[in-house]
Amino acid sequence: QVQLVDAGGGLVQAGGSLRLSCAASGRADSIYAIGWFRQAPGKEREFVTVTGWYGGITYYADSVKGRFTISRPNAKNTVYLQMNSLKPEDTAVYYCAAIVEFSGSDYYTPGEYDYWGQGTQVTVSS
Numbered sequence: 001q002v003q004l005v006d007a008g009g010g011l012v013q014a015g016g017s018l019r020l021s022c023a024a025s026g027r028a029d030s031i032y033a034i035g036w037f038r039q040a041p042g043k044e045r046e047f048v049t050v051t052g053w054y055g056g057i058t059y060y061a062d063s064v065k066g067r068f069t070i071s072r073p074n075a076k077n078t079v080y081l082q083m084n085s086l087k088p089e090d091t092a093v094y095y096c097a098a099i100v101e102f103s104g105s106d107y108y109t110p111g112e113y114d115y116w117g118q119g120t121q122v123t124v125s126s
Helices: none
Strands: 002-007 010-013 018-026 033-039 046-052 058-060 068-071 078-083 092-099 120-125
Touching: 002 092, 018 033, 018 092, 018 120, 046 068, 046 078, 058 068
Parallel strands: 010 120
Antiparallel strands: 002 018, 018 078, 033 046, 033 092, 046 058, 068 078, 092 120
């Protein structure tokens, strides 16, 4: 079992920055990859970014490429999502998610992920 606790959301003006965190506990050593999804009201949950827990891969959605950065400093059990140049369309609930058993299909589908954080609200005002 893996537990994920995400935090760091808030209200920010367009052009501003926020840093989200995701603290993993339990069998964190069993994580294969960890990333972030987001869900805006009335929309489906969408992929934002993913990175290999032990390195190897990092992917970003085109909509955030160049503005968002995922990191796991010093191989600790906390992953960060640095979000810069925020836009009103980035407004959503952001969820940390982890893959333990990777089917090899893709990283972009929510169903591929085994564990989820509770979500943290990010609101970007224009």
